[in-house]
C-alpha cells in the first residue's frame with residue numbers, strides 16, 4: 851500500500867492506494883479513462899492513421915482534416931464519440947478509483963457518495979487522486995535484468 855497525503859485543504863487526510871493495484875482494478879481504470887477520451891469512428895481513425903501512414907502529409911493538415919470530420923460526424927449523429935466533460939469524467943473515475951484504494955481517511959469526502967461542491971476543491975482533489983493512482987499504476991520498470 852502506498853500512503854499519500856491530500857494537498858487540498860477542503861479535503862484533508864490520507865489515502866492508502868493498493869500497491870500493487872489488482873489486475874481487475876486496472877481493467878476498470880483503463881475502461882474509465884477510455885470513456886473520458888473522445889473516440890473516433892472507423893473513418894475518423896483512418897484519417898488519424900495518416901500520422902504514421904502518410905509521413906509526407908503535414909501534421910496540421912491531418913489534424914484539421916480530423917477535426918472537420920469529428921465535428922460533422924458528431925453533429926450528424928455519426929459514430930465518433932465526444933469525451934466526457936471534466937465534471938462527468940471525474941464522476942466516471944470515482945468507481946475505478948475505489949477499486950484501487952485500500953484505506954480512505956479523507957475528511958469531508960465520502961468515496962461512496964462523493965461531494966460535487968465546492969467545484970474547485972472537488973476538481974483539484976479528484977485530479978490529485980487520479981494522478982496518485984496513475985503514478986502507482988504507471989511506475990517505471992526498474993532498470994536492469996533481474997536474472998543478472
Ligand SMILES: [Zn+2]
Pocket residue numbers: 890891892893894919920923924928929930
Ligand atoms: Zn466519425
